[in-house]
Amino acid sequence: MSVSEQDQGAPIVPGSPLARVLDDYAVPGLSAGFADRVLAAAEVRPAPLPEVRRTRGERGWRLGRGIAIGIASFGALATAAAATGLLQQFDIPVPTAEKVWASLTGKPPARAAAPAPVIAAAPDAASEPASLARVEIVGPVDTPEELSEAFRRIDEVREGRYAARRETIAQRIDKAIEQRRSAGLPVPTHEEEAAFRQRVDEAQARRQQLADERIAARRAEMERKVANGEALTRKDIVQPLREDARALERLRQLRRMSPEQRREALRQLPPEERRALMDEYRAQRIGAAAPTPAVPAENAPAE
Amino acid sequence: MNASSEPSTSAPRTAGPGDDAALAARLAARDPAALREVIACHAAALHRACYRMTADAHEAEDIVQEACLRLWDQAPKIAARHPIGNQAAATLRLGGWLQRVVTNLAIDRLRRTRRLSDGEVPDSADEAPLADTLIEAGERDGTARALIMALPERQRAAIVLTYYEELSNADAAEAMEMNIKAFESLLHRARAALRQAWTAQGDAP
Numbered sequence: 001m002s003v004s005e006q007d008q009g010a011p012i013v014p015g016s017p018l019a020r021v022l023d024d025y026a027v028p029g030l031s032a033g034f035a036d037r038v039l040a041a042a043e044v045r046p047a048p049l050p051e052v053r054r055t056r057g058e059r060g061w062r063l064g065r066g067i068a069i070g071i072a073s074f075g076a077l078a079t080a081a082a083a084t085g086l087l088q089q090f091d092i093p094v095p096t097a098e099k100v101w102a103s104l105t106g107k108p109p110a111r112a113a114a115p116a117p118v119i120a121a122a123p124d125a126a127s128e129p130a131s132l133a134r135v136e137i138v139g140p141v142d143t144p145e146e147l148s149e150a151f152r153r154i155d156e157v158r159e160g161r162y163a164a165r166r167e168t169i170a171q172r173i174d175k176a177i178e179q180r181r182s183a184g185l186p187v188p189t190h191e192e193e194a195a196f197r198q199r200v201d202e203a204q205a206r207r208q209q210l211a212d213e214r215i216a217a218r219r220a221e222m223e224r225k226v227a228n229g230e231a232l233t234r235k236d237i238v239q240p241l242r243e244d245a246r247a248l249e250r251l252r253q254l255r256r257m258s259p260e261q262r263r264e265a266l267r268q269l270p271p272e273e274r275r276a277l278m279d280e281y282r283a284q285r286i287g288a289a290a291p292t293p294a295v296p297a298e299n300a301p302a303e
Numbered sequence: 304m305n306a307s308s309e310p311s312t313s314a315p316r317t318a319g320p321g322d323d324a325a326l327a328a329r330l331a332a333r334d335p336a337a338l339r340e341v342i343a344c345h346a347a348a349l350h351r352a353c354y355r356m357t358a359d360a361h362e363a364e365d366i367v368q369e370a371c372l373r374l375w376d377q378a379p380k381i382a383a384r385h386p387i388g389n390q391a392a393a394t395l396r397l398g399g400w401l402q403r404v405v406t407n408l409a410i411d412r413l414r415r416t417r418r419l420s421d422g423e424v425p426d427s428a429d430e431a432p433l434a435d436t437l438i439e440a441g442e443r444d445g446t447a448r449a450l451i452m453a454l455p456e457r458q459r460a461a462i463v464l465t466y467y468e469e470l471s472n473a474d475a476a477e478a479m480e481m482n483i484k485a486f487e488s489l490l491h492r493a494r495a496a497l498r499q500a501w502t503a504q505g506d507a508p
Contacts, residue, residue, distance in 0.1 A: 008494065008495035008498045008499065009490075009491035009492065009494045009495040010494065011494070012466055012494060012497075018497070018498065018501055021446055021447050021450065021501065022447050022450070022451075022466065022467075023447075024446070024447045025355060025447035025448055025451065025467075027350075027351045027354050027355065028354065028360045029347075030346060030347060030350050030364065030367075031360075031364060034342070034346060034364060034367075034368070035339050035342040035343065035346070037368065038338065038342055038346075038368050038371045038372065039335050039338060039339060041368065041372055042335070042338060042371075042372055042375045043335075045372055045375065045376070048376040048377075051380075
């Protein structure tokens with residue numbers, strides 16, 4: 001600010017020319033009866049509006065209420081998203097209550113009650129029936145008795161698997177019918193249901209028969225080897241046939257593909273190989289109770 | 304400083320500490336005599352300041368009446384905040400409260416007038432055409448009024464409150480609800496604008 005500007009803004013000194021000019025600004029008096037008019041207006045003036053209910057003291061509570069509502073809404077939305085599986089779609093891990101509790105208490109989470117294993121696990125030594133332990137297999141299988149014992153144990157496992165598959169298939173059929181009934185859709189009659197179950201059983205039986213034929217051929221070969229004095233290891237017994245192994249590996253590869261890639265890969269296969277794979281896949285679908293691919297019974301652990 | 308033609312009403316009485324609180328309590332109790340007392344004490348000064356800001360006697364009376372009625376309305380609340388016998392009662396100054404209301408009302412009305420009319424009240428003080436027109440008005444009273452009217456409304460209020468009403472800068476800042484520093488800056492600009500307008504009239508020594 002320059003000096004002249006400072007002078008311009010300086011106080012107006014009384015008696016100065018400017019002050020004399022300003023002092024000539026005359027003001028008329030209030031009109032007569034001004035006070036009476038104001039009093040009359042006050043008499044007829046409507047009562048002031050009531051005070052707004054929101055006062056300063058309530059502000060904190062309003063803020064807290066807003067925060068509480070926001071947190072509750074967010075929690076409800078997050079819970080709904082977790083319950084509907086939306087968070088998993090975005091790869092957001094949702095810890096279970098057991099994990100959270102375990103992280104708080106420092107104890108390992110208690111295993112949730114797992115669903116009943118679909119496939120009968122290989123019976124461990126402790127739970128094996130006493131009959132299974134009648135012949136002890138020591139080292140490689142090199143005697144017909146030991147081989148028979150191995151076959152018998154494998155058959156035990158196979159029977160367990162078949163029983164579990166049958167049970168699971170029956171459960172799935174019941175569940176599907178129940179779902180249709182609860183959705184108001186038409187459900188099969190008892191006759192239709194029985195016919196359907198019979199078709200499934202027949203398909204299972206066909207599949208089992210095919211497997212039995214393959215297994216019988218393998219067992220005959222293994223018996224011949226043992227009779228010739230060759231010793232069989234666990235790997236020889238459990239390992240699938242070479243062609244079976246190839247088919248299984250191919251199935252595993254196909255499963256890892258997307259549906260489009262899988263269709264394209266199947267188109268490129270030779271027709272007979274594709275047909276075999278589809279048959280194998282259908283057979284597995286029927287007996288989908290087993291989480292592992294349907295493999296020849298020899299794949300099951302022998303002990 | 305006040306012109307001889309000012310109303311003969313006496314200057315605002317000097318209220319002792321707590322007097323205004325007692326008056327507010329009477330107003331809150333709807334005592335018309337209390338309102339009459341307030342008018343007798345403050346209306347003339349309020350009208351004077353208001354007239355110098357608006358240059359309209361009727362408008363000034365209207366504004367003062369509105370301020371008094373607002374005091375009548377707000378009295379219960381004011382009395383509740385300044386109960387008699389309390390320390391807060393000593394700080395109550397009804398004159399200052401009314402001055403603040405009147406100043407705000409006057410500024411509001413001036414702004415409204417400026418919006419509705421076509422630049423009857425100029426925005427800046429140093430517009431030569433206006434000064435020339437005012438010089439042609441002739442009379443000294445008219446000159447003083449023209450000088451004041453040429454100021455923007457807030458600068459006008461600052462000059463009226465500090466020069467004519469002789470309020471301290473702090474009181475004037477409170478009446479205009481401003482920070483003291485901001486008010487001093489405004490007052491500085493107002494004085495400078497006033498001098499420039501006066502110089503433009505050619506009456507400067």
